[in-house]
Amino acid sequence: MPCALADISLQDDVRIEAGHTDLPRLVSKVVSLIRHELPTWTHTRQDLGQLAEQQGRVVANFVADCDLVCDATYPENVIDLIHESAISFPMSTYYSLLASLVNLVIDGHERSINALLQTSAVSVLTKLAKHAMLASSPPGSEPISSGVMEWSWSVIDIIVNPTAEPDETNLQTNVDTIQDLYSPLSTIPIVSDFIPADFNHTSPFCLVASRVLEVVASANLTSLPALLLGARTMDIYGKSQTSVLYHMLSFIETTPTTRESGTVTEGGGQVLETGHEDADATNTLEQTFKQIQTNLIHVIIHLSTGVATDETSFRGFWDSLREWLRSGSREELVECALVAFGNGSAKDQLAIDLITGERSLLPVLVELLEPTSPPRVQHALIGLLRNLSVPAGNRLVLGQAGVISRLGSMEAFRSEKQLPSVHRGAVEILKLLCRDNLVNTLHVVGQDGPLKSVFSLYDTCADPAVRAETGRLLVNLLHSLSKSSTSESAEGLRRLCSVQVCSILCDLSKEGSKHPVLVNEAVIGLNLLVTFGRGDIVNMVRNELESGTTAPETESTCDPSALRALILFMERPGQSMEIRHNCETLLSKLGVQSDAGDRRMTASR
Numbered sequence: 001m002p003c004a005l006a007d008i009s010l011q012d013d014v015r016i017e018a019g020h021t022d023l024p025r026l027v028s029k030v031v032s033l034i035r036h037e038l039p040t041w042t043h044t045r046q047d048l049g050q051l052a053e054q055q056g057r058v059v060a061n062f063v064a065d066c067d068l069v070c071d072a073t074y075p076e077n078v079i080d081l082i083h084e085s086a087i088s089f090p091m092s093t094y095y096s097l098l099a100s101l102v103n104l105v106i107d108g109h110e111r112s113i114n115a116l117l118q119t120s121a122v123s124v125l126t127k128l129a130k131h132a133m134l135a136s137s138p139p140g141s142e143p144i145s146s147g148v149m150e151w152s153w154s155v156i157d158i159i160v161n162p163t164a165e166p167d168e169t170n171l172q173t174n175v176d177t178i179q180d181l182y183s184p185l186s187t188i189p190i191v192s193d194f195i196p197a198d199f200n201h202t203s204p205f206c207l208v209a210s211r212v213l214e215v216v217a218s219a220n221l222t223s224l225p226a227l228l229l230g231a232r233t234m235d236i237y238g239k240s241q242t243s244v245l246y247h248m249l250s251f252i253e254t255t256p257t258t259r260e261s262g263t264v265t266e267g268g269g270q271v272l273e274t275g276h277e278d279a280d281a282t283n284t285l286e287q288t289f290k291q292i293q294t295n296l297i298h299v300i301i302h303l304s305t306g307v308a309t310d311e312t313s314f315r316g317f318w319d320s321l322r323e324w325l326r327s328g329s330r331e332e333l334v335e336c337a338l339v340a341f342g343n344g345s346a347k348d349q350l351a352i353d354l355i356t357g358e359r360s361l362l363p364v365l366v367e368l369l370e371p372t373s374p375p376r377v378q379h380a381l382i383g384l385l386r387n388l389s390v391p392a393g394n395r396l397v398l399g400q401a402g403v404i405s406r407l408g409s410m411e412a413f414r415s416e417k418q419l420p421s422v423h424r425g426a427v428e429i430l431k432l433l434c435r436d437n438l439v440n441t442l443h444v445v446g447q448d449g450p451l452k453s454v455f456s457l458y459d460t461c462a463d464p465a466v467r468a469e470t471g472r473l474l475v476n477l478l479h480s481l482s483k484s485s486t487s488e489s490a491e492g493l494r495r496l497c498s499v500q501v502c503s504i505l506c507d508l509s510k511e512g513s514k515h516p517v518l519v520n521e522a523v524i525g526l527n528l529l530v531t532f533g534r535g536d537i538v539n540m541v542r543n544e545l546e547s548g549t550t551a552p553e554t555e556s557t558c559d560p561s562a563l564r565a566l567i568l569f570m571e572r573p574g575q576s577m578e579i580r581h582n583c584e585t586l587l588s589k590l591g592v593q594s595d596a597g598d599r600r601m602t603a604s605r
Helices: 002-008 012-018 023-040 045-063 067-071 075-084 091-105 110-117 121-135 143-159 175-186 199-217 224-230 244-253 276-304 312-327 331-344 348-354 362-368 375-388 392-400 403-409 420-433 438-445 451-460 464-482 487-496 499-511 516-532 537-547 562-570 577-590
Strands: 232-234 240-243 592-595 600-603
Touching: 023 045, 023 075, 045 067, 045 075, 045 091, 067 110, 075 091, 075 110, 075 121, 091 110, 091 121, 091 143, 110 143, 121 143, 121 175, 121 199, 143 199, 175 199, 175 224, 175 232, 175 244, 199 276, 224 240, 224 244, 224 276, 224 312, 232 244, 240 244, 244 276, 244 312, 244 331, 276 331, 312 331, 331 375, 348 375, 348 392, 362 375, 362 403, 375 392, 375 420, 392 403, 392 420, 392 438, 403 420, 403 438, 420 438, 420 451, 420 464, 438 464, 438 487, 451 464, 451 499, 464 487, 464 499, 464 516, 499 516, 499 537, 499 562, 516 537, 516 562, 516 577, 537 562, 537 577, 562 577, 577 592
Parallel strands: none
Antiparallel strands: 232 240, 592 600
């Protein structure tokens, strides 16, 4: 009966007609019945396997190019059968069952894909694919097993799409699952200067596996680092080799190039044979190899958020990343290491440890502060330095190492030279380094300091974050200088008593009106300026407050007066006592009075 159904279901009109009957549901039910018969089946597994194989053919033929039948078919029954069979059927049975799954999802049938995502399909199919891979060793020697492997990964590739959320995969994260998922990658020999020949057969599966690993890693599971460390790779005979984590690092380090000749061996490893006529295929393989490396780099970056830099069991992991930084040979490795160290140093003590002692990263980081560093490296470097600048104990160390001057030489404040993220990060680094630190503050405001460059960036930048961080930098500069009575501090204060500084702080008070913390910082800065400033600073501040914002490309239909905006902000219902007190202190020093009843303002000149 199944054979007859499989044959007649090849006809388009039969499939369409069947879609209007209960036949598709009955066919799916038979698959479910076979699964339930597994524990009590008295005949050989081969007999039951043959029945399941024929039923798989029926489903595969019925659902081909027919959404009507797909809507009435239950792919979860097929997954349950594969899982319950414990891979005890012949490979031909799984080949047939997988054909039904492929036909169900190949055209993006939404109901079937969603149904599979509600099951443990990814875990079940990765285990089946690994079993098929071992059965078809060497690659291509067993066509049926190779087909099972190919179709298993094809289904996984379709259901775990690039936009899939981590929890949508229903992947059971344990050591066995990680080993199964990594299996196509684990059999690729790690060689330093060429793509191994085996990669020609397994590259599509490796690509899917790396992408699924990236989706899983993006969930930031606390257990994943230990799972990757504990899971083992295996050779083509299923023999355990090394940790998946360290194999992954070695795979990323491999230079993805191929030879242009048919050379076969070097150091015992096979080289992918290529000729000029295969140039396109070679380029495609190299692109695939690089994409896999990119996916695995993303896994490492996600992983680093859950691994502190001082964890003893992961010392080898961090040592590898240190070597990537020191070698500087490949941009993507340097970038990955910088981002990973930034993630792994979230706690103050860890950030301090990274730039102290014999293992300090500081010499390498300072060396990277160059205009010739690639943009992505600069972005990652600025992010790491920003994290390292947070602990108070690091600020003087970073300043003495030349970070402040090197930021200027890297042209981090040139608007036409850098990414906006580099601008924001560089200004924020200065802000952090100058907080309660007179030495760094004097460096920034000095004749050769970067403050002029920061002002130039501010004048041409419309990025609210850059403008806000510049204002907050000035507040920290004023605060550090005001606590010192040295002649150098007095000279620094004199340089800050300018229309430009007043203007930036006034802008912060108005542009940050949606964020009380920013307005309060601006008010504190203006209070410091009028208290410790020199010359006609009071009139200078008052004039700037009354003249409004200087933000480029800003069109506002509201009252342009920053002074009026400040008074309205101060008198908001529920405003904190601290903010109200700071505002009243500033207005008093400026000789400005406000009438809360009619919002009139008067200024005593």
